[in-house]
Amino acid sequence: xxxxSAQKEVERxxxxxxxxKMSHWAQKSSVWPAxxxxxxxxxxxxxxxxxRYDLARFGSEAFRASPRQADLMIVAGRVxxxxxxxxxxxxxxxxxxxWVISMGACASSGGVFDNYAxxxxxxxxxxxxxxxxGCPPSPEALMFxxxxxxxxxxxxxPPKYQEVAMxxxxxx
Amino acid sequence: xxxxxxxxxxxxNHFAEGLETVTSIDQPTVIVPRGQLLxxxxxxxxxxxxxxxxxxxxxxxxxxxxxxxxxxxVYQPETxxxxxxxxxxxxxxxxxxxxxxxxxxxxxxxxAFDLFGVVFDGHxxxxxxxxxxxxxxxxxxxxxxxxxxxxx
Ligand code: SF4
Numbered sequence: 001x002x003x004x005s006a007q008k009e010v011e012r013x014x015x016x017x018x019x020x021k022m023s024h025w026a027q028k029s030s031v032w033p034a035x036x037x038x039x040x041x042x043x044x045x046x047x048x049x050x051x052r053y054d055l056a057r058f059g060s061e062a063f064r065a066s067p068r069q070a071d072l073m074i075v076a077g078r079v080x081x082x083x084x085x086x087x088x089x090x091x092x093x094x095x096x097x098x099w100v101i102s103m104g105a106c107a108s109s110g111g112v113f114d115n116y117a118x119x120x121x122x123x124x125x126x127x128x129x130x131x132x133x134g135c136p137p138s139p140e141a142l143m144f145x146x147x148x149x150x151x152x153x154x155x156x157x158p159p160k161y162q163e164v165a166m167x168x169x170x171x172x
Numbered sequence: 173x174x175x176x177x178x179x180x181x182x183x184x185n186h187f188a189e190g191l192e193t194v195t196s197i198d199q200p201t202v203i204v205p206r207g208q209l210l211x212x213x214x215x216x217x218x219x220x221x222x223x224x225x226x227x228x229x230x231x232x233x234x235x236x237x238x239x240x241x242x243x244x245x246v247y248q249p250e251t252x253x254x255x256x257x258x259x260x261x262x263x264x265x266x267x268x269x270x271x272x273x274x275x276x277x278x279x280x281x282x283x284a285f286d287l288f289g290v291v292f293d294g295h296x297x298x299x300x301x302x303x304x305x306x307x308x309x310x311x312x313x314x315x316x317x318x319x320x321x322x323x324x
Contacts, residue, residue: 082304110320116311117303120320 020156027071028153031099031146034070035063036090039077041104041136048139048146060146067093072149073126074142078106079119091126097159101145102128105135127160175199176253179220186215194258201256206267209259213244213273222246222255225274228281230288234314238262240290244270266291287312 037045048055055061064070067090079087091100102122105111108131110120119125129152132145158166180200184191190208194201204212216222226245233239238260246255261267269292270277281292282301289310292298300307309316 082302114320115318116316116320118320 024154024156027097028150029059030062031058031060031072031149031153032062032064032070033060033072033074034067034090034094035065036067036073036087037076038079038083039106041076041107044136044139045074045076045103045142048142053139053143055143055146058143058146058150067091068095070094071097072099072101072146074101074103075107075122075126075128076103078111078113079122079125080117081119082117084119084125087122088125097162099129099149099153099159100126101130101132101142101149103132103142103145104137105133108133111135127164129160174251174253176220176248176251176255179253179255182220183212183215186219187212196256199254199256201258203258203260206259206261206265210268210273212257213270216246216255216257217273220248220255221250222248223274224249225270225276225280226254228270228277228284230284230290230312232288232312232314238265240288242267242284242290246274261290263289266293268293269295271295286310289313 037043047053049061049063060072067073071094073091073094075087091098100122102108106113106118107122108128110118112135114120122128130145130149132141134141137145157163177200180191180193180202183202184193187204187208190205192203194203224247226247229243229245231241231243233241240261240263241258242261243256243258246257247253248255259267267290269281271281271292272294278296279301281295282298284290285292285295285298286300286302287310299305303311
């Protein structure tokens with residue numbers, strides 16, 4: 001009898017979940033960003049990993065120097081016309097599933113740089129999941145963006161590029 | 173930094189005519205006719221000792237003619253003095269390159285070509301330096317559109 005009740009206890013505690021939920025939880029808990037800073041915003045991006053803000057609490061402190069090991073691209077700064085193909089290549093090199101945060105006014109809309117050199121919004125180049133406003137966004141704001149992204153992953157919503165592909169009717 | 177107060181006098185004596193003094197608050201400045209520019213630069217380097225080339229700057233005076241004012245900035249490291257000379261050039265004309273005198277003029281001249289479209293005759297590799305190779309136009313010209321190109 002003792003064994004039976006213990007078994008019930010175990011079934012209630014651990015097994016009442018799904019593989020999906022489990023994998024989403026695992027994914028959201030280790031979103032590794034690519035080391036990719038473009039301008040002043042990157043300074044704030046660096047500081048979120050510092051001891052004061054400690055992004056490590058959310059499992060995202062490991063900025064990978066290779067896009068092959070990264071899940072998240074934080075576009076931190078203005079994207080110049082010359083940089084756009086490079087940015088796109090790095091994004092394409094990241095393994096799926098992958099996410100993009102557009103950090104700051106410049107990455108999201110061109111910001112104050114309404115001129116010939118700057119792409120007016122990085123969403124012209126790569127599909128963006130979360131936009132973080134500000135010039136520069138404070139580290140807290142960026143962390144809020146990352147937390148929003150974690151929520152999105154936990155809810156099982158597809159990354160933006162998959163959404164776009166599905167909307168076009170193709171296989172993701 | 174002290175200024176070389178006598179230099180304009182000496183240069184004017186050497187290049188009988190053509191040099192035009194510009195009043196400036198920071199350093200001696202002259203305007204040199206385009207034809208004399210190379211000889212002037214040679215003299216400045218070998219006789220006056222301005223061996224270091226700092227930069228080429230361009231001012232677009234559109235719609236005035238000649239359109240571009242090309243400003244050269246040089247330095248004499250022993251006495252720690254600076255000197256500036258300028259010259260005018262129009263769109264259809266070209267400047268002599270300074271790369272033969274100061275090797276350091278190479279990249280600054282490419283920059284001036286890239287952003288203003290000023291052509292430097294005899295430059296070893298006059299190609300774009302900042303913008304993508306297939307860029308059209310020269311963005312720092314006054315008649316270039318100032319806004320960013322929106323895709324949507
Ligand atoms: S949004 Fe502001 S801080 Fe960020 S890259 Fe642009 S100018 Fe710099």
